[in-house]
Amino acid sequence: MTQLTNIDREKLLIKLLLELYRGQLSEGALLRRLRKEVLGLNQESYAKLVGVSRRTLSDIERDQGQLTMSVYAAVFKPLGLKPGLLPRSDRLLKAMTSTLAQ
Template identity: 60%
Template sequence: MKKPSPTEREALLIALLTQLFSGEITEGKLLRTLRKELLNMSQTEYAALVGVSRRTLSDVERDTGSPTLAVLNAIFKPFGLRAGLLPRSPTLMKKMLAGEMPGVVE
């Protein structure tokens, strides 16, 4: 499998995050796709890289269990991502992503 270029990596990450924020995919599906498409690593290899058990990684990818914020941050860190707070309302999320939040200071 050919390793994606930095531009391809960024495009995939943006596309997947857009799908995540719009509710089309889950965090587990995002992680699984990033692990396989960007790193071409098995669960065992990736779990060792980020310091979690393979079972924990599998549970996160299947959207089961209740991982801690520390675990989520560890498993998403290689992709430049961290766990955070996002609006539950799809309408509010769309407004936020479109920059339509008046009075919000960055």
């Protein structure tokens, strides 16, 4: 696997977050891609890093099960992300992401 530079990691993170905000990528798919492409870790290693079972991580990446906020925060923390507030309105979220993309 090719090592990404810090700039390339940041560009990938922004690209994938915009896909998430536009509804093109689920949170589980985002986590899976960042785990693999940014950190280069398998599920077992990443689960140990964040303190969850491999099964829980697998469920999260498949968008299955119920997440507590503490688990949600823990699995995204190594990627530099934290839970936040987003508009519920698709129209407002699209307006926000189009502004960010400029």
